[in-house]
Amino acid sequence: MGRPRGVEDAVILRAAAQVMGRVGPTGLTLAAVAREVGLVPGTLVQRFGSKRGLLLALAEQSAKDAGERAGRVRQAHASALGALAALTVESVAGMDTPETFAHHLAFLCTDLADPQLYEHALAVHRAQGRAVEALLAEAAGAGELRAGTDVAALARTVQAITAGAGLTWALERRGTLEQRLRQELDTVLLPHVAPRHGRDLEESR
DSSP states (O other): OOOOTTOOHHHHHHHHHHHHHHHHHHHOOHHHHHHHHTOOHHHHHHHHSSHHHHHHHHHHHHHHHHHHHHHHHHHTOSSHHHHHHHHHHHTTTTOOSHHHHHHHHHHHHHHHHSHHHHHHHHHHHHHHHHHHHHHHHHHHHTTSBOTTOOHHHHHHHHHHHHHHHHHHHHHHOOSOHHHHHHHHHHHHHGGGBOGGGTHHHHHTO
16 A cells, blocks of 8 residues: 555654653554544554554654754744743643553653663754753843853753653642743842843743
């Protein structure tokens, strides 16, 4: 069977991410993803070979998206700190409930146990880290952050609270994940924000 026109791999991988959020890596099947995009499972077998092949393609696409997302988000915001808040929130897009967060977390656990998937997960982590550090460096250069701020150390802290806030939110189940992320990010950044730019954090909410 030839490749149906108009259904690109990127569409299938987005559908796979949505299915992942609903059922987790254990429940994800080629048949479930095929139904999501209106294809037959055999088409996905031809494209990706197996469920593992689909997961590898999804992980690879996630790494590419992580690198491209920062530039797109930066263009949409007037300040680097505003872009950082938006980037942090977008990094957990699709994790709107504790259940979907848990399913994506389960996929990360799969990544950590599989050498090939781990390489892609590490690439995503590093790309996100570079993006966060670049935005913080830009904010420091623009006077949004206090002089002398260690942007490399602050970037590592931002990544740590992004991961931790999601887990804490999923356990406590108060408010939305976006609200929790913005709250924790503001708490981390506030001691480093230059007084005259303090309102930027409020504007990024």
